[in-house]
Amino acid sequence: MENTHFDVIILGGGAAGLTAGIYLSRAKMKTLIINEGTAGGQMVLTHEIANYPGVESTGGYMLGSTMKKQATTFGAKIFNNTKIESLDLTSDIKTIELARKGKFTSDSFIIATGGRSRPLNVPSEDKLKGRGISYCATCDGDFFQDKEIIVVGGGNSALEEAVSLTKYASKVTVIHQFDHFQALEHYIDEAKANEKIEFIMESEIE
Numbered sequence: 001m002e003n004t005h006f007d008v009i010i011l012g013g014g015a016a017g018l019t020a021g022i023y024l025s026r027a028k029m030k031t032l033i034i035n036e037g038t039a040g041g042q043m044v045l046t047h048e049i050a051n052y053p054g055v056e057s058t059g060g061y062m063l064g065s066t067m068k069k070q071a072t073t074f075g076a077k078i079f080n081n082t083k084i085e086s087l088d089l090t091s092d093i094k095t096i097e098l099a100r101k102g103k104f105t106s107d108s109f110i111i112a113t114g115g116r117s118r119p120l121n122v123p124s125e126d127k128l129k130g131r132g133i134s135y136c137a138t139c140d141g142d143f144f145q146d147k148e149i150i151v152v153g154g155g156n157s158a159l160e161e162a163v164s165l166t167k168y169a170s171k172v173t174v175i176h177q178f179d180h181f182q183a184l185e186h187y188i189d190e191a192k193a194n195e196k197i198e199f200i201m202e203s204e205i206e
């Protein structure tokens, strides 16, 4: 029990999970971070992060590694690339069982499993992630100063991001798989009113 019971178990080792881990372990809470992938989460997919307060520019992998080091230096334990066998959050004492590692319990449980972008599954998409293909306009728009950008999609996020990208891009082309947008009216109106935005709808794609 001594080594397998924690004050807090955090599921997810991205920016959110590692930040929680840093604060908790610094507050002397016995903390375990369980992460399915690489420490740093989505951060490690981007080659440059330029909007982290206090850090002018850093690589995503580097920032993720530094956060991981901070958490472990304060005493947090981290399991990366871990597969969960079972999870029980119904009792006061939470129980998680990990493949090849066994059972762990905690008084509190934080879920910080983040988000996943939906890939297009086109050739070279994986190779070009963070190098021309982005999934976050607010994060990466600034890297495409005076460039022509294609936005794929026609919902609220696509049209909102398309408008925000016109601050940087010379031209933004929105490619949508249907012949009508699924966004709210004001997003559609704003995008249509923007001279830098061009639309390609399904019927126009050969």
Ligand SMILES: Cc1cc2nc3c(=O)[nH]c(=O)nc-3n(C[C@H](O)[C@H](O)[C@H](O)COP(=O)(O)OP(=O)(O)OC[C@H]3O[C@@H](n4cnc5c(N)ncnc54)[C@H](O)[C@@H]3O)c2cc1C
Pocket: 011, 012, 013, 014, 015, 016, 017, 018, 034, 035, 036, 037, 038, 039, 040, 041, 042, 043, 045, 046, 048, 049, 050, 051, 084, 112, 113, 114, 115, 116, 117, 129, 130, 133, 134, 135, 136, 139, 140
């Ligand atoms: C290409 C790209 C570039 C970006 N650039 C920037 C930028 O420049 N600036 C900026 O502010 N933001 C940027 N972002 C967004 C930023 O990366 C995210 O906002 C941030 O990573 C969210 O952190 P998170 O911890 O909530 O989730 P995530 O980073 O998604 O981390 C979640 C973690 O939980 C793990 N996980 C998921 N499910 C489970 C499970 N069942 N069990 C255990 N672990 C699990 C995942 O493997 C992952 O490690 C970018 C994102 C991408 C994809």
